[in-house]
Amino acid sequence: MEEGTFNASFLYKYHEETGNEGETVEIQGNFPEWVNGTVFTIGPGKFHFQETGFTVNHIADGYGIICKLAISGKKITLWKKYVQSDALRKANEAGKPVLAEIFTPSSTDVTKSTLGRIMSIVPEISDNGNHGIYYFGNKIHANNGLQYSREIDPKDLSSGIKYDINKLGITSSTSHPLIDYDGTMYNTGSAISATGSKQKIFKIPGVKPGQNFKDSLKKLKVIATLTSSRIAYSYIHHSFGMSENYLVLVEQPYFLNAKKMIGSMFSVGQLPLNDFSEWDPEERNRFVIIEKSTGKILKRKIESSETFFFLHVINCYEENNQLIFDVLAYPDLAHIDKLFLNNLIDGGCCKPETTGIFKRFILPLTENFGGGFGSEVTLRSDNTVIVKGACMSQQGLQHAVIINPKYRFRKHRFAYGNSGFFVQGPYANKIVKMELTTGKETAWEFEEDCLLGEIIFIPNPNGIDEDDGILLAGVSYGFRKGGQRFVVFVCAKTMVEIGRAKFRNPVGLYFHSVYVPFMHRICGLNNNGLTQGLGKGCFLLRNYSRVCRRLLSIFTILYPISSAGEGGFKKVRSNLSESNNWGILWNMRQWF
Numbered sequence: 001m002e003e004g005t006f007n008a009s010f011l012y013k014y015h016e017e018t019g020n021e022g023e024t025v026e027i028q029g030n031f032p033e034w035v036n037g038t039v040f041t042i043g044p045g046k047f048h049f050q051e052t053g054f055t056v057n058h059i060a061d062g063y064g065i066i067c068k069l070a071i072s073g074k075k076i077t078l079w080k081k082y083v084q085s086d087a088l089r090k091a092n093e094a095g096k097p098v099l100a101e102i103f104t105p106s107s108t109d110v111t112k113s114t115l116g117r118i119m120s121i122v123p124e125i126s127d128n129g130n131h132g133i134y135y136f137g138n139k140i141h142a143n144n145g146l147q148y149s150r151e152i153d154p155k156d157l158s159s160g161i162k163y164d165i166n167k168l169g170i171t172s173s174t175s176h177p178l179i180d181y182d183g184t185m186y187n188t189g190s191a192i193s194a195t196g197s198k199q200k201i202f203k204i205p206g207v208k209p210g211q212n213f214k215d216s217l218k219k220l221k222v223i224a225t226l227t228s229s230r231i232a233y234s235y236i237h238h239s240f241g242m243s244e245n246y247l248v249l250v251e252q253p254y255f256l257n258a259k260k261m262i263g264s265m266f267s268v269g270q271l272p273l274n275d276f277s278e279w280d281p282e283e284r285n286r287f288v289i290i291e292k293s294t295g296k297i298l299k300r301k302i303e304s305s306e307t308f309f310f311l312h313v314i315n316c317y318e319e320n321n322q323l324i325f326d327v328l329a330y331p332d333l334a335h336i337d338k339l340f341l342n343n344l345i346d347g348g349c350c351k352p353e354t355t356g357i358f359k360r361f362i363l364p365l366t367e368n369f370g371g372g373f374g375s376e377v378t379l380r381s382d383n384t385v386i387v388k389g390a391c392m393s394q395q396g397l398q399h400a401v402i403i404n405p406k407y408r409f410r411k412h413r414f415a416y417g418n419s420g421f422f423v424q425g426p427y428a429n430k431i432v433k434m435e436l437t438t439g440k441e442t443a444w445e446f447e448e449d450c451l452l453g454e455i456i457f458i459p460n461p462n463g464i465d466e467d468d469g470i471l472l473a474g475v476s477y478g479f480r481k482g483g484q485r486f487v488v489f490v491c492a493k494t495m496v497e498i499g500r501a502k503f504r505n506p507v508g509l510y511f512h513s514v515y516v517p518f519m520h521r522i523c524g525l526n527n528n529g530l531t532q533g534l535g536k537g538c539f540l541l542r543n544y545s546r547v548c549r550r551l552l553s554i555f556t557i558l559y560p561i562s563s564a565g566e567g568g569f570k571k572v573r574s575n576l577s578e579s580n581n582w583g584i585l586w587n588m589r590q591w592f
Contacts, residue, residue, distance in 0.1 A: 132175030
């Protein structure tokens with residue numbers, strides 16, 4: 001396919017919200033009955049304002065919409081609702097963005113008087129939650145990687161409390177916090193002040209029964225602070241790595257110029273955040289390792305052998321006194337430029353040379369470097385460790401490369417990816433499974449001209465093998481079929497399609513997602529996965545014995561009763577009643 005022949009304009013029509021009933025369809029195919037949970041996706045839903053003819057500049061600037069896909073047996077129900085951000089409300093009133101987005105400048109705020117606009121020297125930051133999504137404290141949280149996050153009710157997708165991390169001394173935080181086995185959330189964010197720019201690594205305790213995220217946020221603790229090597233610049237972090245005992249930040253040569261940002265306060269209108277960013281291809285990436293328990297920053301200076309840009313860390317784990325750090329690496333920022341709407345609509349996203357490669361870095365943990373790591377790790381004369389990323393895939397990946405979530409922070413064998421919006425290259429129209437020990441690749445392949453959303457791995461709760469689960473992805477046809485969309489289910493072990501669901505109301509274009517098992521919902525556990533909610537001990541138990549797995553499932557029923565006291569059983573009974581599914585308890589009879 002030649003550049004320019006693919007037309008993706010159909011993607012950017014206004015997405016209608018669904019009604020309260022949603023849309024229920026049957027999953028076609030040989031779909032297993034053990035899948036019982038909900039997928040929440042987030043992405044841009046509104047790009048164009050019909051009344052004024054205004055269109056945002058970039059795919060990352062569309063106003064956030066959440067899709068909820070509830071799966072029970074062979075039925076799947078879709079709900080869609082926009083994140084009710086202040087940015088969307090003001091844009092709807094004005095017919096164009098009032099708050100600057102990452103790539104789109106602001107327009108005049110018609111809701112303010114002339115005097116009010118003059119007095120607003122400090123620009124208001126957009127709270128357009130369209131990118132990050134996670135499950136914490138029984139709520140969905142949506143953010144855009146800046147200073148705000150918004151709580152979303154998982155039952156009806158209604159928007160709730162808006163949280164401002166800036167009130168806690170942090171200017172912005174990443175879109176992808178990580179949740180440890182004990183339920184603690186870790187994240188990192190910049191702190192820009194008159195003394196310069198710093199990077200803060202912080203943690204938030206899990207939400208206890210009877211409390212909410214606001215209560216946990218009050219207990220936020222900064223465990224480490226890094227001073228930027230460039231005083232007037234702030235490194236841009238979109239994600240970071242975490243293992244059982246360490247956190248890993250990668251300082252890439254992609255910065256925000258604080259001087260430019262301050263100077264823009266006196267200009268007319270807000271400039272997009274991208275106007276303050278700078279890329280230095282001559283500077284190498286620096287890996288910073290922090291002990292989780294103490295906040296100690298390892299002194300050893302570790303740099304990459306060549307510069308790369310990244311958005312998403314795949315996984316990080318410890319092995320033989322070293323950290324294995326997996327990341328989806330891009331050669332530069334060209335991949336971001338290809339996602340401007342004019343490029344997407346005209347087909348400029350087709351060529352794969354700007355796409356990513358799955359790279360693996362070996363990071364020594366010892367302070368006294370003794371070598372023995374092979375050609376991937378060498379010592380420079382100034383005592384700096386130079387690490388070379390091993391290519392674990394071909395070039396052609398986009399979106400986040402994912403793994404079985406049960407294997408986060410520990411050694412994994414398989415990873416899954418796709419080409420996203422890039423419809424040429426080795427992974428075009430495919431979901432690929434990468435076997436990391438042998439280099440073998442197996443793919444589910446569909447027709448030409450398909451765009452795929454991020455893959456979601458749904459692990460089999462009774463599975464033993466790492467690849468025992470199902471992959472879910474939203475698929476969009478190209479221009480020739482008018483943008484028809486569906487959800488596909490692929491066996492993660494065999495990479496054979498096992499199900500497909502087609503909706504009248506198309507699933508929204510999405511960046512990221514989270515899967516919440518049904519057991520998690522009815523019991524009110526607090527974090528992203530059953531293993532995380534119950535801690536590392538149960539995480540290990542479930543992999544060794546069928547009996548342990550059954551006991552673990554029973555415990556998830558009894559846990560809220562014991563922790564909530566006298567009202568515990570009423571809470572479980574109420575939640576079961578709301579879900580209209582007593583069958584999960586009835587099915588437990590077969591376990592004895």
